[in-house]
Amino acid sequence: MSNGTRPLRSSALAERSRRVVESDGFNLAVFCLIVGNAGLLGIETYSGAVGQWRGELKAAEHVFLAAFTAEILLRAAACADRPRDFFRDPWNLFDVVVVVLALTPFARENATMLRLLRLARVLRAARFLPQLRIVIVAVGKSLPGTVSFVLVGALLLYVYAMVGWVFFGREDPEHYGSLGRAVLTLFLLMTLDGLGDAVRGGLEISRWSIVYFASFVLLGSFVLVNLLVGVVITSLEEARELEDDRARDVALTGAIGPGDPSALLLARIEAARRALDEVEAGLAAARPHLRAGAADERRAVGVPDR
DSSP states (O other), X not given: OHHHHHHHHHHHHHHHHHHHHTSHHHHHHHHHHHHHHHHHHHHTTOHHHHHHSXXXXXXXXXXXXXXXXXXXXXXXXXXXXXXXXXXXXXHHHHHHHHHHHHHSHHXXXXXXXXXXXXXXXXXXXXXXXXXXXXXXXXXXXXXXXXXXXXXXXXXXXXXXXXXXXXXXXXXXXXXXXXXXXXXXXXXXXXXXXXXXXXXXXXXXXXXXXHHHHHHHHIIIIIIHHHHHHHHHHHHHHHHHHHHHHHHHHHHXXXXXXXXXXXXHHHHHHHHHHHHHHHHHHHHHXXXXXXXXXXXXXXXXXXXXXX
16 A cells, blocks of 8 residues: 555655746745855955854855755655656756755865855856856857867967977067967967067068968967857857757646656657658748749740740
8 A cells, every 4th residue: 555655645745846846936036045145155255244244144154055955855856756857957966966065074164165165056047047058058069169179279379389489489589489488479369469569579570470470360360269159159059949949848748747658759749740840941942943943844845834
């Protein structure tokens, strides 16, 4: 009897907790807690306030920690009937890590670690701001492209730094006296900082230095930066599509019920419907060209147009 009632109890607990977690009031309350935690961290940067309200600030920190712990427990209870779903959400994992580490004796005794963990709670605000969540996901998706960008930029800096050391090392040792100095100088030139002074100094050494600086600025400041912007924009579009799909799945699951076995089937049907809509849109766009091609073929064989 107990084995049969246990799933029913977990489902009832999950349903009640889910209604609370998915409510606008709960999300607003947690967001206010995050903002309050950020304000508390800001107040603690003033030594006068800490000296005057040390006890009150310490008590407020314990209140925030208890509130965030209760929030995590409530979110876990909302997934009591399907625990795997709780750990599939990366935001839940991030929240658990931040809260659990803050409760450990090591973090409680290490002031620096505790401040960093409390600062990490501020990042949880992205959970309640869809646009900020899209940006964070886009940054994560752009990392592979950014690594390639860094490798190409490092190769470009190395080549131009060696060329600058060969041609300007003796006359301008302050900026090109070694590979490290030349790399630092060129890295600053990528931001166009001090470009005029660098060009004037190079022209005093050789008039051909204008080719060196012009080609480096063209490749480093324009081509590479535009490539990086393209990578970020592409990742941003992918993150926005993922967020739209996530919102659609959440709405579909909420309409059907998280425990309904037909939810997955209907989600697949919805995905197939979207794919068919895209195919129909492509055919509609290509229909004028197909008609024009068919008319040309009829004229070629001598068939009159209707």
